[in-house]
Amino acid sequence: MDQKTPLQTHPEASPKPNKKSFVTTFMEATTLRTPSFKEDTYFxxxxxxxxxxxxxxxxxxxxxxxxxxxxxxxxxxxxxxxxxxxxxxxxxxxxxxxxxxxxxxxxxxxxxxxxxGADGVVEEDLGFKELEGVVAYMHGFDKQGHPVCYNAYGVFKDRDMYERIFGDDEKLKKFLRWRVQVLERGINALHFKPGGINSIIQVTDLKDMPKRELRVASNQILSLFQDNYPEMVARKVFINVPWYFSALYSIFSPFLTQRTKSKFVISKEGNVAETLYKFIRPEDVPVQYGGLSRLSDLQNGPPKPASEFTVKGGEKVNIQIEGIEADATITWDIVVGGWDLEYSAEFVPNAEGSYIIQVDKPRKVMPSEEAIHNSFTPREAGKMVFSVDNSASRRRKVAAYRYIVRKSASI
Structure with a gap:
C-alpha cells in the first residue's frame, strides 16, 4: 500500500524567546572558530x-x-x-x-x-558484553552512507562501574583495546575507493559523563585515534552538551588538529533529534535519541524508510492514513524528538453512523520515552488518524513516522 501525504493543520505558532543561553553562545562561537569540514573524494x-x-x-x-x-x-x-x-x-x-x-x-x-595486533582485534572476545550497545557501538548509516559510531560514557557515573572498567592500568588497556575493536568494525565497512565511503560518523553523547574521572581514558582514546586513524572521521557530533562543555573542550582541544575541530557539530541538551536528523535518517537513528531504530532491527536487513515532519510550537498535527480495508492490519511507528507533548491515535470508519475507535488514548508523552510502536486490525474499512499536539509549547520539534498495511489472508 502506498503512503498518503499526511494532512496537517498549521495554527500560528507562538513566538520563541530570544534570550540565548551560555551553551548557545558557546556553540555559536565554536562554529565561528571551526568552519565546516568538506570531505575529500580521493580522486x-x-x-x-x-x-x-x-x-x-x-x-x-x-x-x-x-x-x-x-x-x-x-x-x-x-x-x-x-x-x-x-x-x-x-x-x-x-x-x-x-x-x-x-x-x-x-x-x-x-x-x-x-x-x-590491530588486524586481528575484531575477532577477539574481550568480555565487555555489558558495554556493547551502550558505551560504544556501530549503528546504521548516515544519509550519505557513512557508518555511524555512537559513544556514551554516562554509565560510568556509577562508581562501581567505573572501578570495574578503569580501576587500574591493565583494565584501562583492555578497555582501550575494546574501543579499538569497535572502531575497526566500522572501518571494515568502508570502501577505500575514490568517490566511495571512506570514513565514519562519530556521535558522542555527553549526558551524565563524569568528565574528571574519564579524563585519562578520554585523552588516551583521542591520542590513539588521531595518531593511528587519520581522516577516518567525516564528522563528529556532540549531543546532550552540558553547560560545562567549554571546560571539556579546553581539555580535548590541545590534542586536536584544526582540521579535526572543523568536523565538530555541537548540540545542546534537548536538541538531539533535530541535530541528528540533519545527517541521519530517522529510521537509522537509535530510539533513545529520538529515532525509530532499535538494535534488534539491524538483524532484519535495511530498515523501512520513514517520513519526517515538523511540529511547530503551538501546533497540532494530524497524520491521516486512508484506504485501510476491513480486517487489514496496520502497524506503525511514530516518534517526536524530545516528545513532551500529547499523542493519540484513532480509527475513523468510512461508513456513516459507525463509531470512531480510540486506538491510543490521548496522553502526554514524556521526553524520556522512545518511539511508539503499535498495530490495529479494524473490522470495517476506514482511516487511521495520528494526532501530535504541541499547542502547549513554543518549541519546534522534529518527528517521524512509518507504517505498513497487511491485508488479511484470503480464506
Missing part, C-alpha cells in the same frame, strides 16, 4: 600538482624503507591501486601534505598496528 585526478607530487614522494619513501611490504586493513600500501592511494592520502592530509611528517606518522602507525 587522484582532482589533486593539485603539488599534492600529486607529495603522493608519489610518499610512495618513493615507503618503497625505500623496511615497511615497503606494509599493509593496512588488508590493503598493500604499495599495491599501485586506488585503495592504497586512499590510505596514503589520509596520512598526507592529516599532515597537510608535508611528506616527511606523513611518512613518520605512517611508520609509527604500522609499528603500532603490528604491536597492538
Amino acid at each position: 587522484v585526478s582532482q589533486l593539485k600538482s603539488s599534492e600529486k607530487k607529495a603522493l608519489q614522494e610518499l610512495k618513493d619513501k615507503l618503497m625505500g624503507s623496511e615497511a615497503s611490504d606494509g599493509s593496512m586493513w588488508g590493503v598493500p600500501l604499495l599495491g599501485n591501486d586506488e585503495k592504497a592511494d586512499v590510505i596514503l592520502l589520509k596520512f598526507l592530509r592529516a599532515r597537510d601534505f608535508r611528506v616527511p611528517d606523513a611518512f613518520a606518522m605512517l611508520l609509527k602507525c604500522l609499528a603500532w598496528r603490528k604491536e597492538f
Whole structure:
C-alpha cells in the first residue's frame, strides 16, 4: 500500500524567546572558530600538482624503507591501486601534505598496528558484553552512507562501574583495546575507493559523563585515534552538551588538529533529534535519541524508510492514513524528538453512523520515552488518524513516522 501525504493543520505558532543561553553562545562561537569540514573524494585526478607530487614522494619513501611490504586493513600500501592511494592520502592530509611528517606518522602507525595486533582485534572476545550497545557501538548509516559510531560514557557515573572498567592500568588497556575493536568494525565497512565511503560518523553523547574521572581514558582514546586513524572521521557530533562543555573542550582541544575541530557539530541538551536528523535518517537513528531504530532491527536487513515532519510550537498535527480495508492490519511507528507533548491515535470508519475507535488514548508523552510502536486490525474499512499536539509549547520539534498495511489472508 502506498503512503498518503499526511494532512496537517498549521495554527500560528507562538513566538520563541530570544534570550540565548551560555551553551548557545558557546556553540555559536565554536562554529565561528571551526568552519565546516568538506570531505575529500580521493580522486587522484582532482589533486593539485603539488599534492600529486607529495603522493608519489610518499610512495618513493615507503618503497625505500623496511615497511615497503606494509599493509593496512588488508590493503598493500604499495599495491599501485586506488585503495592504497586512499590510505596514503589520509596520512598526507592529516599532515597537510608535508611528506616527511606523513611518512613518520605512517611508520609509527604500522609499528603500532603490528604491536597492538590491530588486524586481528575484531575477532577477539574481550568480555565487555555489558558495554556493547551502550558505551560504544556501530549503528546504521548516515544519509550519505557513512557508518555511524555512537559513544556514551554516562554509565560510568556509577562508581562501581567505573572501578570495574578503569580501576587500574591493565583494565584501562583492555578497555582501550575494546574501543579499538569497535572502531575497526566500522572501518571494515568502508570502501577505500575514490568517490566511495571512506570514513565514519562519530556521535558522542555527553549526558551524565563524569568528565574528571574519564579524563585519562578520554585523552588516551583521542591520542590513539588521531595518531593511528587519520581522516577516518567525516564528522563528529556532540549531543546532550552540558553547560560545562567549554571546560571539556579546553581539555580535548590541545590534542586536536584544526582540521579535526572543523568536523565538530555541537548540540545542546534537548536538541538531539533535530541535530541528528540533519545527517541521519530517522529510521537509522537509535530510539533513545529520538529515532525509530532499535538494535534488534539491524538483524532484519535495511530498515523501512520513514517520513519526517515538523511540529511547530503551538501546533497540532494530524497524520491521516486512508484506504485501510476491513480486517487489514496496520502497524506503525511514530516518534517526536524530545516528545513532551500529547499523542493519540484513532480509527475513523468510512461508513456513516459507525463509531470512531480510540486506538491510543490521548496522553502526554514524556521526553524520556522512545518511539511508539503499535498495530490495529479494524473490522470495517476506514482511516487511521495520528494526532501530535504541541499547542502547549513554543518549541519546534522534529518527528517521524512509518507504517505498513497487511491485508488479511484470503480464506
